Amino acid sequence: MKPLIAGNWKMNGLAADARALAEDLKASSQAAGPACELLVCPPFLHVPLVAEILGGSSIHVGGQDCHATASGAHTGDTSGAMLRDLGCSHVILGHSERRADHGESDALIRAKAEAALAAGLVPIVCVGETAGERSSGQALTVIARQLKGSVPVGMAAERLVVAYEPVWAIGTGDTATPGDVAEVHNEIRRVLAGLVGEGSDQVRILYGGSVKPENAAELLAQSNVGGALVGGASLKPQDFLAIAASCP
Numbered sequence: 210m211k212p213l214i215a216g217n218w219k220m221n222g223l224a225a226d227a228r229a230l231a232e233d234l235k236a237s238s239q240a241a242g243p244a245c246e247l248l249v250c251p252p253f254l255h256v257p258l259v260a261e262i263l264g265g266s267s268i269h270v271g272g273q274d275c276h277a278t279a280s281g282a283h284t285g286d287t288s289g290a291m292l293r294d295l296g297c298s299h300v301i302l303g304h305s306e307r308r309a310d311h312g313e314s315d316a317l318i319r320a321k322a323e324a325a326l327a328a329g330l331v332p333i334v335c336v337g338e339t340a341g342e343r344s345s346g347q348a349l350t351v352i353a354r355q356l357k358g359s360v361p362v363g364m365a366a367e368r369l370v371v372a373y374e375p376v377w378a379i380g381t382g383d384t385a386t387p388g389d390v391a392e393v394h395n396e397i398r399r400v401l402a403g404l405v406g407e408g409s410d411q412v413r414i415l416y417g418g419s420v421k422p423e424n425a426a427e428l429l430a431q432s433n434v435g436g437a438l439v440g441g442a443s444l445k446p447q448d449f450l451a452i453a454a455s456c457p
């Protein structure tokens with residue numbers, strides 16, 4: 210399976226910025242070649258604009274979150290069906306910023322992943338330890354617990370993407386060492402074998418946390434790394450495409 214390079218635009222940019230970024234990506238991505246799949250996840254309000262610009266291109270569009278139910282009285286929320294309706298193929302779920310800012314639990318993230326699947330979206334379930342959890346030797350335990358709590362039971366492997374994002378590496382410029390990334394990704398693969406069973410080796414496991422053109426090739430070359438989830442560098446088209454060009 211091709212690596213997936215996903216851009217998480219987070220809460221950045223006005224409509225004119227989203228338009229410029231999407232148009233630039235569309236124009237420049239023709240040269241990016243077929244080595245990987247590209248996905249961008251704009252803020253909800255810019256999804257229609259970005260989906261329209263990227264329609265007909267090979268760049269997928271996704272959401273940054275969705276609600277755990279299909280519709281109803283949930284002020285300010287967005288359903289998976291609404292994202293799908295606008296042309297989204299993926300949705301990021303359980304990002305550490307949502308776990309921290311909105312108190313999202315593993316159980317809620319699992320419910321959201323189930324709702325996303327029901328809406329026809331591919332969930333990108335995020336896991337990752339804090340600096341304190343890593344320094345106290347808990348990283349692998351925390352990640353296994355998050356996976357077991359947030360991946361829907363018995364789901365089809367080909368519809369799942371997992372992202373390993375160490376909290377301390379997000380937006381800090383610090384990246385996990387290639388050895389640490391390989392260790393965690395191998396552990397995620399092992400845990401997934403028990404959760405999704407057959408075909409678990411097909412689940413793409415993305416690395417996220419200060420991925421840049423300068424470090425992408427080494428990170429993407431590690432065992433069981435099936436792509437990257439990119440924050441800051443995804444707001445610069447040339448950097449995002451340079452990361453994509455680093456796919457093995």
Ligand code: 13P
Binds near residue numbers: 441442
């Ligand atoms: P940065 O690439 O800015 O560290 O963000 C990573 C991230 O959180 C992607 O979801």
